[in-house]
Amino acid sequence: MAKRLGVFVFLLAPLLLKGLFVDSFIYEYTGTPWLGWARVLANDAVVYAALLALLYLSCWPGMRRPISALLRLSALALFTVYWIDYLVIANFDTHLALGDAIKYAGYSHKYLQQIYGLPDWALWAIALPVLAAIAALVSLPYRLPAERSRILPLFAIAGLPLISGFTDNDVYAHAWIYKNVFDYNLTIRSEASAYSPAFIRDFRHEEAQTCLAEPAQRKNIVILMVESLSAYQSRYFSGIRDWTPELDAIAANHLAFRNFYANGFITEDGEIALLTGLPPVYSPSSYSDGGSASFAGFYGVEQALPKRLKAHGYRSEFLTSADLEFGNTGTWAKSIGFDYIEGHDHPDYAHWDRYHFRAAPDEALYLRALDRIAKAANQPLLLFIKTVSTHHPYVDPETKQKSEEAAFRYADKQLGRFVRQLEDRHFFRNGLLLVVGDHHSMTPLKKEEAAHFGHYKASAKVPLLVVSGNGHADEDRQFQQTDVFNTLQGMVDGRQCRSDWQGVLWGEHAAPPRFIAHRRGDNRDKVSVFSEDGDYLIKLDGDDTRLGSDGVDPGLSRLLVGKINALRLARLNWLAKSAETSN
Numbered sequence: 368m369a370k371r372l373g374v375f376v377f378l379l380a381p382l383l384l385k386g387l388f389v390d391s392f393i394y395e396y397t398g399t400p401w402l403g404w405a406r407v408l409a410n411d412a413v414v415y416a417a418l419l420a421l422l423y424l425s426c427w428p429g430m431r432r433p434i435s436a437l438l439r440l441s442a443l444a445l446f447t448v449y450w451i452d453y454l455v456i457a458n459f460d461t462h463l464a465l466g467d468a469i470k471y472a473g474y475s476h477k478y479l480q481q482i483y484g485l486p487d488w489a490l491w492a493i494a495l496p497v498l499a500a501i502a503a504l505v506s507l508p509y510r511l512p513a514e515r516s517r518i519l520p521l522f523a524i525a526g527l528p529l530i531s532g533f534t535d536n537d538v539y540a541h542a543w544i545y546k547n548v549f550d551y552n553l554t555i556r557s558e559a560s561a562y563s564p565a566f567i568r569d570f571r572h573e574e575a576q577t578c579l580a581e582p583a584q585r586k587n588i589v590i591l592m593v594e595s596l597s598a599y600q601s602r603y604f605s606g607i608r609d610w611t612p613e614l615d616a617i618a619a620n621h622l623a624f625r626n627f628y629a630n631g632f633i634t635e636d637g638e639i640a641l642l643t644g645l646p647p648v649y650s651p652s653s654y655s656d657g658g659s660a661s662f663a664g665f666y667g668v669e670q671a672l673p674k675r676l677k678a679h680g681y682r683s684e685f686l687t688s689a690d691l692e693f694g695n696t697g698t699w700a701k702s703i704g705f706d707y708i709e710g711h712d713h714p715d716y717a718h719w720d721r722y723h724f725r726a727a728p729d730e731a732l733y734l735r736a737l738d739r740i741a742k743a744a745n746q747p748l749l750l751f752i753k754t755v756s757t758h759h760p761y762v763d764p765e766t767k768q769k770s771e772e773a774a775f776r777y778a779d780k781q782l783g784r785f786v787r788q789l790e791d792r793h794f795f796r797n798g799l800l801l802v803v804g805d806h807h808s809m810t811p812l813k814k815e816e817a818a819h820f821g822h823y824k825a826s827a828k829v830p831l832l833v834v835s836g837n838g839h840a841d842e843d844r845q846f847q848q849t850d851v852f853n854t855l856q857g858m859v860d861g862r863q864c865r866s867d868w869q870g871v872l873w874g875e876h877a878a879p880p881r882f883i884a885h886r887r888g889d890n891r892d893k894v895s896v897f898s899e900d901g902d903y904l905i906k907l908d909g910d911d912t913r914l915g916s917d918g919v920d921p922g923l924s925r926l927l928v929g930k931i932n933a934l935r936l937a938r939l940n941w942l943a944k945s946a947e948t949s950n
Contacts, residue, residue: 385453406545419524452548459809461888462551543889555892559652560909572933576866579876583861587748587798594757596804598828607815610775613783624831628847629806632888637805643668644852646884650939661694664938666702673704675856682746687753688732689724726755728764733785795836804829827885844879
């Protein structure tokens with residue numbers, strides 16, 4: 368009896384944990400107790416029905432051993448996927464998606480080692496008992512009890528799918544969180560829907576652009592992209608948390624953009640937007656390139672900032688303390704024209720502790736940045752810095768405290784020290800430092816965020832501040848990461864251009880874009896579009912890509928959908944040309 372109870376609790380553990388997490392998440396927004404539990408149970412009942420049915424049939428008297436083993440392996444695979452999905456939801460505020468599983472599979476064991484500090488032998492020490500338990504589950508001859516005791520579990524298994532009739536998944540803005548992993552992946556699969564040859568042939572999209580001359584400037588440029596830096600962590604940028612006093616003090620004395628948005632939800636999205644000026648809206652999903660979709664369609668972008676500035680005599684450098692192999696970051700950075708690329712394997716990091724992605728802490732990275740700036744004193748410099756210390760799961764490299772607040776207070780302290788060191792070296796006499804978040808932290812939205820910014824905008828809200836010798840100003844109009852690229856290349860060219868989708872951050876022709884596109888991390892099949900007049904959701908579905916909002920002017924709808932289709936088709940065209948070249 369005790370064994371059966373133990374097995375029952377083990378099987379229900381991820382369902383109970385997911386229900387607890389989702390109920391807490393939803394209660395923050397709705398104030399309705401048990402709603403999350405009810406929705407999780409309704410959505411996951413069919414998954415558990417399948418799991419229990421596989422186990423039930425595998426124990427049926429007279430079942431041949433190979434078939435029984437296959438049924439149990441299938442149940443184990445289903446159970447494992449369910450566990451992983453729960454862990455992804457709880458840790459990264461998104462579901463386990465097929466594309467992510469393919470993309471990150473090759474690096475997952477390294478990530479686990481880095482998070483928990485596990486050597487190779489420790490992974491084997493964990494894996495061997497797990498494998499032994501799997502072998503026992505598959506091979507041992509479990510059998511159902513007497514005939515009169517078999518009917519009750521059969522009724523329970525048959526009745527579970529009936530509960531799924533109460534899912535009601537369309538009444539809540541964050542309904543994605545309580546969908547089961549399979550329903551979620553079926554929902555977002557429209558992102559991979561291909562465009563038909565006829566649609567591609569007939570597609571037209573025009574976008575007007577206005578360009579105005581202004582005095583060119585050849586300043587040294589440092590773009591500091593801070594991992595997971597979000598508006599809610601800063602009192603100055605949101606009033607919600609007070610974890611970044613150094614950042615806030617700097618913002619209070621320089622140019623602070625308090626209504627600024629990331630164009631995507633992962634680090635690669637931020638890099639693409641900041642350095643190429645292109646919204647990170649990908650072509651219909653493709654899991655080629657060795658199983659990785661990182662930067663797919665964005666390699667070798669001719670308009671990239673390093674290439675544009677090289678024509679004006681700039682040297683460009685890409686600096687991070689992370690592993691450049693992750694996501695093919697090093698290869699991508701080289702393809703867009705960086706002259707010098709440095710990652711975790713630089714000798715100066717040899718005596719530092721390592722954390723996520725084999726990275727030394729931010730303090731070590733800033734020392735490397737100061738060294739590179741000093742060595743480029745005789746040539747205009749574009750330096751892109753990517754930090755890691757605030758990557759999830761959060762840990763303070765100094766105190767080893769594992770909390771989001773501790774990690775960001777550490778990063779904030781190191782950032783303040785870095786800015787003071789730049790000031791001491793008179794960098795700002797002819798230099799700009801842009802501090803920007805790569806994306807919203809991969810944590811559930813805070814209730815205050817949703818109330819302050821709205822459900823959709825909150826997930827894209829990040830700070831931007833520009834440190835220079837030009838004094839303080841607050842900018843409250845809407846801007847985005849791609850405007851960083853647009854403004855910097857225009858500043859050096861002496862010609863600032865803007866359009867409905869491109870803004871100019873500062874200068875005599877400063878103006879916000881009319882629209883901002885944001886690639887969503889919760890609903891992968893949707894792109895958010897923000898404007899001063901309203902927020903819109905565009906459903907990605909090949910030829911049938913469409914606006915998800917009712918009552919929108921048809922002309923505006925065509926404009927928004929046309930832009931998203933144009934972005935995706937441009938990346939698709941690049942991939943096709945790249946394939947032709949490689950062949």
